[in-house]
Amino acid sequence: MRVLHVCAELFPLLKTGGLADVAGALPLALGALACDVRVLLPGFPAILAGLNMDGEVAAVNSMAGPVRILFGHTDSGIAVYVIDAPHCFDRPGSPYLDVGQQPYSDNHLRFALLGWVAARLASGLDSYWRAELVHAHDWHAGLVPAYLVAAGRPAKSVFTVHNLAYQGVFPAAAFASLELPPEFFSLEGLEFHGKISFMKAGLYFCDHITTVSPRYACEITHDEQGCGLDGLLRTRKADLSGILNGVDDQVWSPNLDPLIAANYSLEKMQGKAKCKLDMQIRMGLDQCSDQPLFAVVSRLTEQKGLHLVLAALDEITRRGGQFVLLGGGDTALEGAFKAAAAANPTQIAVQIGYDEACSHRIMAAADVLLVPSRFEPCGLTQLYALKYGALPLVRRVGGLADTVIDCSLENLEDASATGFVFDDFNTTALTKALRRAFILWHRPKDWKTTRRSAMQVDFGWSAAAAQYMALYERLIGE
Structure with missing residues (x-):
């Protein structure tokens, strides 16, 4: 079976979030099942620099100008097509935003290219390999199913929603440059409140929709988390399923991880205490093993519930806990967390930005990982935390609800508990969960179990x- 995955980033070549982790691990797992998988990526400099190139597949004129399609492999063995178009992808700033943190004005063309090229690869652009199914990921690849339909459906399509809140919405005037049939700009197509929605295009034109957890697949068919697309999703409910993300054991494993201060395992946990001490020294916290270390590794956005964590910091420190944060995003949240750390530097430490090595060190050091999200399609940090023995404290939503079992009395009794789960999206509910974490911390036998x-x-x-x-x-087979 020949399957082409289409996405905007891939770990370890380029990562801005969990999508890259999925793209870097799922093709390898499918390959182990004898699936012939290749990945199509935009030619960002980091991606081109990180690949072992085999050569050029084709040079074509696209709606975004002339492009070359290159073929290569990652060090891990993933076969990759790359759209080499420096005028689109070789720019300062991030993959999606300019140096002023504003979306590039031609993002509709830059990411439409993914769909345009995918449809041509499915139609035989590479004479040596032709996809039977194309699997598109998130809004950046949302036009993949539309271009496949426009090309006469040369391959089946799967569209995976990693986060419905980010939809790739552009002005209606941009449609003319996409080289799609005029009738596609309609209610039964990619028109969304008078604009273009790449996300809606993926949901409407694909053969099957998946999300990254079973609960999220249900949640997005309702108004609260449907982001204006719940009506469409309800009409496609028979073609919608949730498949929980996984963890790459070669990247996230405390007994193998080269990025942490000391390795440890379920049977030999001494290394975790060394990792905690290392983090305390690095971050200038009190060097005390008796204080539970609470952690956040996250984008700083309202979705992630970080304003709730800010409000609960006094509860953590007053009860003798420590707190460390790694993340960036909302400038007001960044400033508030930095101010809290400056006011209490021996108990609160903050590092703004993202650092892959630091995220591993925090997982290894932490006793509790906080993920109090308003919504969470799957969440990967809580999965990493579980592997590293940092008990997740999460809100009962999306993939968090699917992966963490609350430490209720009955779950403690049968040793099924794996963390702390609360329901309401407010500081009171989070604070009650924190209190339960401290109670369990002071019962060392139950904590270790x-x-x-x-x-x-x-x-x-x-x-x-x-x-x-x-x-x-x-x-x-259909």
């Missing part, structure tokens, strides 16, 4: 890959 249960949970990619394979086989 819960930590052991957390580290034993298997969220490897093999289960997800098997579900995707079954879906691919069904679609291709």
Whole structure:
């Protein structure tokens, strides 16, 4: 079975969020099941620099100008097509924003290219390999199913929603440059409140929709989390399923991780205390093993519930806990967390920005990872935390609800608990969960049992890959 994945980033070449982790791990897991997988990526400099190039597949004129399609491999063995178009992708700033943190004015063309090229690869652009199914990820690849339909459906399509809140919405005037049939700009197409929505295009034109957790697949068919697309999703409910993301054991494993101060395992946990001490020294916190270390590794946005964490910092420190944060985003949140750290530097530490090595060190050091999200399609940090023995404290939503079992009395009794779960999106509910975390911390036997249960949970990619394979086989067989 020949499957082409289409996305905007891939770990370790380029990463701005969890999408890259998925793109870097799922193709390998599918390959282990004898699926012939290739990935199509935009030619950002970091991606071109990180690949072992085999050569040029084709040079074509696109709606965004002349482009070359190159072919290469990652060091891990993933086969990759790259759209080499420096006028589109070789720019200062981030992959999506300019140096002033504003979206590039031609983002509609830059990411429409992913769909345009994918449809041509499915139609035989590469005479040596032709996709039977194209799997598009998030809004950046949202036009993939539309271009496939416009090309006569040369391959089946799957569209995965990683976060419905980011939709790739552009002015209606941009439609003319996309080289799609005029009738596609309609209610039954990619028109969304008079504008273009790449996300809606993916949802409408694909053969099957997946999301990254079962609960999120249900949540987005309702008004609260449907982001204006819940009506469309309800009409496509028969073609909608949730497949939980996994964790790459080669990247996230405390007994193998080269980025942490000391390795450890379920049977030999001494290294975790060394990692905690290392983090305390690095961040200037009190060097005390008796204080539980609470952590956040996250984009700083309202969605992630970080304003709730800010309001609960006094609860953490008053009860003798420490807090460390790694993340960036909303400038007001950044400033508030930095101010809190400046006011209490021995108990609160903040590092603004994202650093892959630091994120590993925090997982290894932390006793509790806070993920109090307003909504969370899947969440990967809580999965990493479970593997590293940092008990997740999460809101009962999306993939967080699917992956963390609350430390209620009955769950403690049968040793199924793996963390702390609360319901209401407010400071009171978070504070009550924090109090339960401190209570468990002061019951060392129960804490160790819960930590052991957390580290034993298997969220490897093999289960997800098997579900995707079954879906691919069904679609291709139809």
